[in-house]
Amino acid sequence: MARCDVCFRHCDIPEGGRGFCGARISEEGRVRPGNYGRITSLALDPIEKKPLRRFFPGSMILSAGSWGCNLRCPFCQNHRISWSAEAMALRDRTEFLPPEALVRLAEREKRRGNIGLAFTYNEPLVGWEYVRDASALARGAGLKNVLVTNGTAEIKVLEELLPFIDAMNIDLKGFSDRYYRDILGGSLEAVKAFISRAVGACHVELTTLIVPGENDTEEEMLRMTEWIASLTDREGRSAGCDVPLHVTRFFPRFHMTDRPATNPDTVRKLAKAASRRLKYVYTGNI
Numbered sequence: 001m002a003r004c005d006v007c008f009r010h011c012d013i014p015e016g017g018r019g020f021c022g023a024r025i026s027e028e029g030r031v032r033p034g035n036y037g038r039i040t041s042l043a044l045d046p047i048e049k050k051p052l053r054r055f056f057p058g059s060m061i062l063s064a065g066s067w068g069c070n071l072r073c074p075f076c077q078n079h080r081i082s083w084s085a086e087a088m089a090l091r092d093r094t095e096f097l098p099p100e101a102l103v104r105l106a107e108r109e110k111r112r113g114n115i116g117l118a119f120t121y122n123e124p125l126v127g128w129e130y131v132r133d134a135s136a137l138a139r140g141a142g143l144k145n146v147l148v149t150n151g152t153a154e155i156k157v158l159e160e161l162l163p164f165i166d167a168m169n170i171d172l173k174g175f176s177d178r179y180y181r182d183i184l185g186g187s188l189e190a191v192k193a194f195i196s197r198a199v200g201a202c203h204v205e206l207t208t209l210i211v212p213g214e215n216d217t218e219e220e221m222l223r224m225t226e227w228i229a230s231l232t233d234r235e236g237r238s239a240g241c242d243v244p245l246h247v248t249r250f251f252p253r254f255h256m257t258d259r260p261a262t263n264p265d266t267v268r269k270l271a272k273a274a275s276r277r278l279k280y281v282y283t284g285n286i
């Protein structure tokens, strides 16, 4: 048995077994990332798709993902590589792409407007060692590094990566413990700690998917943006009001098909409420 301390779950993994995320393996009393370099998705995307709106707008970024996730969002749009049975079946079918090879690909794509690497699609931090190794090489090659994460990794993992990461989009999926715990299998406290440390350390944007009946009240949005606005950098300077927030529309999919897509007017109304405290608020998927 070995304990994994990469995220808030702190899985005790029996010898030869895998943690809750499906990505980390216990071997000879140690936990290692079983998805290291196993790339399931690779695409040159507009940076706005991450989404990042205030970090090199108009550029492209080579985006890579593996498999595995430590949350259980029932509406996951990437369920084929995150936590479905299909995702777990990918484990034995993916090619190994060493960090050096990924960085070479990123350099080759400069001619098509690529500025660097984005670690995205599944939850990158369940295999954070690959993010560290590839982003360190990319930084050395003069490329930018972007992390798209659910923000539930432990702070010590974040600290390992901050020297190499230029920008992040972090999900702040709602602002109630109930929603994070009962619907997403997550931890609001872990996400708040992660965001608090990241803001001021690199460029940070946040994303909130508005799900009907779960996190779609103005009251919750106001509480959430009040908290974001209160964030400071390491020197205690106010930084929260400058953090861009993406307020996006839910569509029924995967295991959550019991409700309609979010009314676009609700997304606009909540974005307007968010704008009372934050300077940069964007709507998405409407």
Ligand code: SF4
Pocket (backbone or CB within 6 Å): 004, 005, 006, 007, 008, 009, 010, 011, 018, 019, 020, 021, 022, 023, 024, 069, 070, 125, 126
């Ligand atoms: S990263 Fe995976 S194995 Fe480690 S604690 Fe989180 S869910 Fe468990």
